Structure formats: structure tokens, C-alpha cells
Amino acid sequence: MVCKHCGSQGIPVDRITVIVHTKEEHWHEVGDDMYFCPSPECDVVYFNDEVCLLKEHVKSRVTLKEREHPIPLCYCKGVTLKDVENAVRNGANTLEDVRRATGLATGRECRIANPMGRCCLTAYPSLVKEVLNRHKEAQNL
Ligand SMILES: [Zn+2]
CATH class of the missing domain: 2.20.25.270 (N-terminal domain of TfIIb)
Structure with a gap:
């Protein structure tokens, strides 16, 4: 629909x-x-x-609809876009590093906790990848 x-x-x-x-x-x-x-x-x-x-x-902040921090990414573990940016600044180079550092996408309550009813990495994988890519580009300047 x-x-x-x-x-x-x-x-x-x-x-x-x-x-x-x-x-x-x-x-x-x-x-x-x-x-x-x-x-x-x-x-x-x-x-x-x-x-x-x-x-x-709607009473929850919705990842794809927010323009100002805090922008929630992982609702199960309470991880925001800022948390991911900080993890990357502190040396996380890959998605796996980010997961380990923040707990992103390691929860099991997505169906209820996430307003989209699905895992954050399935729902908007590009948001985390963008942070990683931006950091890589900044380092190559
Ligand atoms: Zn619409």
C-alpha cells in the first residue's frame, strides 16, 4: 500500500x-x-x-523522520547516530567494529522496540555505512 x-x-x-x-x-x-x-x-x-x-x-522518535539529534538507530540497545559517530571516531572501521563498540543490532526486541518493527541494520543499513564512509573520506584528504 x-x-x-x-x-x-x-x-x-x-x-x-x-x-x-x-x-x-x-x-x-x-x-x-x-x-x-x-x-x-x-x-x-x-x-x-x-x-x-x-x-x-507518535510518541517515539522515528529514525528516518528525525533531523536533529538524538537520532535513534538501534532501539533495543538505545544506540543513537551520535554513538555510532563516536565509535567510528574512536577507531571502529567496519560495521562489525561498530556493533562490538555500541551494541548496535545485537538486540532481540526489534519487532516491538523499533517503530518500523524490524532490526535497525535491516531497516536502514545505509545510515551506519554513511558514517563509516564519511570518516574514511575525511582521513584520505
Ligand atoms: Zn508518506
Whole structure:
């Protein structure tokens, strides 16, 4: 299903995931067929045919929709983009190094803890790779 606001292809999420991250006063709008809108520019977080839940209706900070720190990456282990940047600055060169240093993507609560209902590294692997690449480029200057 496609987001009515931005036209992005929605990612199916479980009802329980939507409930956990949505403000209580909007729980009655949450259906069994909810989707997550992955577009960073779009204010819609969850939607189905009838309902659009916007950022303001959601109580969690959503990785792909935040522009200011703290930007959460791994919800299970509470790892932010800043934590990853610090790990890289302190010598982490690979994804595996970052995982070891921060605990990123080592949790098991993704289905509930992450507003997208999936593991951070599956959901947005490029965010961590960008940090690694930026650091490598800076070193080669
Ligand atoms: Zn959208």
C-alpha cells in the first residue's frame, strides 16, 4: 500500500508495534493492516486505507523522520547516530567494529522496540555505512 501523502511504498507493521509507539489517544485509529511510511520528508509515520498517523501522533522518535539529534538507530540497545559517530571516531572501521563498540543490532526486541518493527541494520543499513564512509573520506584528504 502506498502513502497517500507522499506516494512512498509502505512497509507493513504489526498492530502491536504501532500501538507501542502511538500516543494513547490515537489507539482507536490503529487497525490490523498498518503500514510504515519510510520517506524522510513525509510527516506520516503509520497509515492504512482510512487512517494517517503523523509524527505528532507518535510518541517515539522515528529514525528516518528525525533531523536533529538524538537520532535513534538501534532501539533495543538505545544506540543513537551520535554513538555510532563516536565509535567510528574512536577507531571502529567496519560495521562489525561498530556493533562490538555500541551494541548496535545485537538486540532481540526489534519487532516491538523499533517503530518500523524490524532490526535497525535491516531497516536502514545505509545510515551506519554513511558514517563509516564519511570518516574514511575525511582521513584520505
Ligand atoms: Zn508518506
